[in-house]
Amino acid sequence: MKVKSPLEIYRLLPKTNCKECGYDTCMSLAAHIIDRSAKPEDCKPLVEDAKHDDEARQNLEKLIELTSPEIDEVIVGKDLKIGGEEVLHRHELTFFNPTALFFDVWDTMDDKEIDRRCSKVVGYRKFYVGRFLTLDGIAVRCTSGNPERFAEVAKKVAGYGSPIVLVSLNASCMRAALEAVGEHNPLIYAATLENWEEFLKLALEFKTPVVVRSQDLDALKSLAATFRSSGVKVVLDPVTEPVGEGLRETFERVIQLRRTAILGGDKEIACPLIITPIAAWKAEGDAVSRAYWETVIASLFIIKYGDAMILHSLEPYTIMPLIMLRANIYTDPRTPVQVEAGLREINSPDPDSPVFITTNFALTYYTVESDLTSGKIKGWLLVLDTEGLGVEVSVAGGQFTAEKVKELIDKTGVAEKVNHSYLVIPGLAARLQGAIEDETGWRVLVGPTDSGRIKGWLEKNWPPK
Amino acid sequence: MRLNLEEFFKLLSKYEIEEIEGLKLEGDIEIEIEEGAAIDVINEINLAMQHLMKALSMLGAAPVTPSLPSAPVPHREFRLLEEKFEPLPVKYSGTIQExxxxxxxxxxxxxxxxxxxxxxxxxxxxxxxxxxxxxxxxxxxxxxxxxxxxxxxxxxxxxxxxxxxxxxxxxxxxxxxxxxxxxxxxxxxxxxxxxxxxxxxxxxxxxxxxxxxxxxxxxxxxxxxxxxxxxxxxxxxxxxxxxxxxxxxxxxxxxxxxxxxxxxxxxxxxxxxxxxxxxxxxxxxxxxxxxxxxxxxxxxxxxxxxxxxxxxxxxxxxxxxxxxxxxxxxxxxxxxxxxxxxxxxxxxxxxxxxxxxxxxxxxxxxxxxxxxxxxxxxxxxxxxxxxxxxxxxxxxxxxxxxxxxxxxxxxxxxxxxxx
Missing domain, CATH: 3.20.20.20 (Dihydropteroate synthase-like)
Structure with missing residues (x-):
């Protein structure tokens, strides 16, 4: 984004404080546009006036230009956004659109296997901080060289409803697939120095975004400039070489492209980057080594500027670290990950149900809450305001104290809801056992160090003897 | 997108416009077509023509409006824009202690x-x-x-x-x-x-x-x-x-x-x-x-x-x-x-x-x-x-x-x- 101050945005807004955008003042909208939680188009009167008034139209265009992201944002499928980044380091603002993860099928695979892989992609779920993490889409690769078969498989995969990348360097195969699934706005992979002209025509005809591919960055920039000047949305593939010096050079190309786009202001290559960790499957080694190495490449580029990826391994042991890494790297460092302190009722507890306590760090809270819920445990869960810190850190740092526990018990009135006075504290807060008993007069039981083990723990320890 | 005159005429000749009557050009003229639009060829030629007319009138030549093709066109030709990527060097003043x-x-x-x-x-x-x-x-x-x-x-x-x-x-x-x-x-x-x-x-x-x-x-x-x-x-x-x-x-x-x-x-x-x-x-x-x-x-x-x-x-x-x-x-x-x-x-x-x-x-x-x-x-x-x-x-x-x-x-x- 070119502007840094909300004043520069405010200048171009109507300044009527009409509240139609949902904010109280135009200045407030301007501030939200700056941190990208709102868009210029959210100003309804400006959009309306722009239809007939020249000055309004110019203001709106200027606003859109001033506030467009440093790296172009490209939509794949219905609404999967890739790119749109502003900064090189997440602490400078935040990263916006998490790396989109596409998993491959190929058209000489038998149909059952294609279905099995597609179902795995669309069905994948990992609970994390209050929500389920999921995968983004499917890359359909043409290995048959047969346009009809490629189109048939593309069609089948499109039936799963996920965003698609069509992978073939052959224009007639690509054309056949686009005729079958072009309406779903697939990303087409890839235009090269050899096939670019036909691919440009396809992109224009089917109005799809295109990956341009070359490890020669002059050629890559030439391709990008050519496609963009025709109005085509472009994703850059500087070619992922999976091992050795080739991988190091891939890292160099990726850093140079992103850094030159953001710091150097080179608009021609200010496009999303696609990385293909799948290339690891052509390196030496057994299946586990290759799956590991694919995960290594993917992790590297989730951290460093990969906006989309094509992967092969659908093993949960490789997917889970990747999606959690992606969740971590793309967490907005500006918003504290806290939940509200207080008392939560889990699975409709009764007066005999145990009382637990945890912290208001979102990660801790959601883990405990989901463990209790999934374990069908009835209980009262006290959530202590530890300023968003986890159990271990807040016990060490003095945000989790006996005094604060007493305050919370008093404030929530939990004593009136149960007919006992036993409090189960986290195993990691064991050293506070005595202090909490002294301070509150409750009997304190030290629970397990991991809430995943509460169920087994309760079987032995509840009701207390 | 940029067209030079030679290409412009090549484009016209493709649609059997052999010459533009009464037109004589001297010197280098470049015609610019706005970037970004995936417009079809007809529009492109119209636009190019406008630019050409403008350029010509500035040169003092009398513009003549040629007749343009109106049928849908079979295909369009593209040119690869030759670009050079210049990576941005970054240097820091400090060194991490060994x-x-x-x-x-x-x-x-x-x-x-x-x-x-x-x-x-x-x-x-x-x-x-x-x-x-x-x-x-x-x-x-x-x-x-x-x-x-x-x-x-x-x-x-x-x-x-x-x-x-x-x-x-x-x-x-x-x-x-x-x-x-x-x-x-x-x-x-x-x-x-x-x-x-x-x-x-x-x-x-x-x-x-x-x-x-x-x-x-x-x-x-x-x-x-x-x-x-x-x-x-x-x-x-x-x-x-x-x-x-x-x-x-x-x-x-x-x-x-x-x-x-x-x-x-x-x-x-x-x-x-x-x-x-x-x-x-x-x-x-x-x-x-x-x-x-x-x-x-x-x-x-x-x-x-x-x-x-x-x-x-x-x-x-x-x-x-x-x-x-x-x-x-x-x-x-x-x-x-x-x-x-x-x-x-x-x-x-x-x-x-x-x-x-x-x-x-x-x-x-x-x-x-x-x-x-x-x-x-x-x-x-x-x-x-x-x-x-x-x-x-x-x-x-x-x-x-x-x-x-x-x-x-x-x-x-x-x-x-x-x-």
Missing amino acids: VQLGAKRSEGGSRGSVVKLGGERSLPFYLFDSPQPNLPAIAIDVFDRPIPLPKAVREHYSDVMENPGEWAKKAVKLGADVVTIHLVSTDPLIDDTPPGEAAKVVEEVLQAVKVPVIVGGSGNKEKDPVVLEKAAEVAEGERLLLASATLDMDWERIGNAAKNHGHVVLSWTQMDMNNQKTLNRYLLKRLELPRESLVMDPTTAALGYGLDYAYTNMERIRIAGLKGDEDLSFPISSGTTNAWGAREAWMKDSPIEGDTSWGPRELRGPLWEITTGLTLSLAGVDLFMMMHPAAVAVMKEFMATLGGRKDRIETEDWVGVEL
Whole structure:
């Protein structure tokens, strides 16, 4: 984004404080546009006036230009956004659109296997901080060289409803697939120095975004400039070489492209980057080594500027670290990950149900809450305001104290809801056992160090003897 | 998009417009067509024509409107725009302090090998900005008594857990550049091992291996300074890394022990850049600890459990150091073994309803340690404390690759082939 101050945005807004955008003042909208939680188009009167008034139209265009992201944002499928980044380091603002993860099928695979892989992609779920993490889409690769078969498989995969990348360097195969699934706005992979002209025509005809591919960055920039000047949305593939010096050079190309786009202001290559960790499957080694190495490449580029990826391994042991890494790297460092302190009722507890306590760090809270819920445990869960810190850190740092526990018990009135006075504290807060008993007069039981083990723990320890 | 006149006429000739009546041109004229629009050829020619007319009228020639083709066109020709990519160079003013762990006989110690940390002038592995003199080193954790470990880790060490010397030897065999001996038994709540006895274990480890040694306490704030001081005395001149000094303990005593006996101090803070700066300043300014005797541990959190904080904290510290903040331009150490605290690393499967199965934990666990370490290597970590042998091997391969220590290996393109 070119502007840094909300004043520069405010200048171009109507300044009527009409509240139609949902904010109280135009200045407030301007501030939200700056941190990208709102868009210029959210100003309804400006959009309306722009239809007939020249000055309004110019203001709106200027606003859109001033506030467009440093790296172009490209939509794949219905609404999967890739790119749109502003900064090189997440602490400078935040990263916006998490790396989109596409998993491959190929058209000489038998149909059952294609279905099995597609179902795995669309069905994948990992609970994390209050929500389920999921995968983004499917890359359909043409290995048959047969346009009809490629189109048939593309069609089948499109039936799963996920965003698609069509992978073939052959224009007639690509054309056949686009005729079958072009309406779903697939990303087409890839235009090269050899096939670019036909691919440009396809992109224009089917109005799809295109990956341009070359490890020669002059050629890559030439391709990008050519496609963009025709109005085509472009994703850059500087070619992922999976091992050795080739991988190091891939890292160099990726850093140079992103850094030159953001710091150097080179608009021609200010496009999303696609990385293909799948290339690891052509390196030496057994299946586990290759799956590991694919995960290594993917992790590297989730951290460093990969906006989309094509992967092969659908093993949960490789997917889970990747999606959690992606969740971590793309967490907005500006918003504290806290939940509200207080008392939560889990699975409709009764007066005999145990009382637990945890912290208001979102990660801790959601883990405990989901463990209790999934374990069908009835209980009262006290959530202590530890300023968003986890159990271990807040016990060490003095945000989790006996005094604060007493305050919370008093404030929530939990004593009136149960007919006992036993409090189960986290195993990691064991050293506070005595202090909490002294301070509150409750009997304190030290629970397990991991809430995943509460169920087994309760079987032995509840009701207390 | 740009057309020059020659191409313009080529375009017209394609549509059988042989000439434009009454028109005579002199000099170079360029016609510009607005960028960005995927307009069809007819519009393009109309637009080009407008520009041409405008150009001609400026030259004083009388414009004549030619008749344009109106039928749909079969295809359109494109030209590759020749561009040159100029990477933006980035230079930093600061250099990360180089710190040596271990000392050879000639240097007053008894190590067979030493490890140099730091020395960077760029972000990690940005060799195109500046060469990286030292790759990050890996230390493997050894404990002075058997401790509970996740199954996937324990099975590699169960035969040596009673014997720290043997454990240390095994660590070196599994690829450790450095061995960390954690004197956990000194904790008053565990065995309360006296400092003199604990120091004997340090001597035993120094005897057993030739690599540099890190000595860790138990985390007890009262006892660690005494234990580490005793270890420093018995290992005079070995350039141990004493782990760790923190703000809420007697850091002065640990710092002085390092200064007086030729060792290095690990300055440990809890994910707070300002505290890190403060503790480093205390050690450097108040104690006058030499700059080459300080390494920092800004705290490592596991993947999924605060790794984002750890990553960003370390990255900010490293960037500050490179930009010239002399209180923060030191090598960074990471307790990567913390990754095993994440339930995803060790638990048999998900306790949560609705999760896809997590897959075999013996494959998942090492990957958790790798991903945690790899992430922090990109933030600037110079020293990793790790445990799983497979994780150590993969991290070494990864860092040697990005560090430019590997040859080129050709691989087949994946695009059109079955896997």
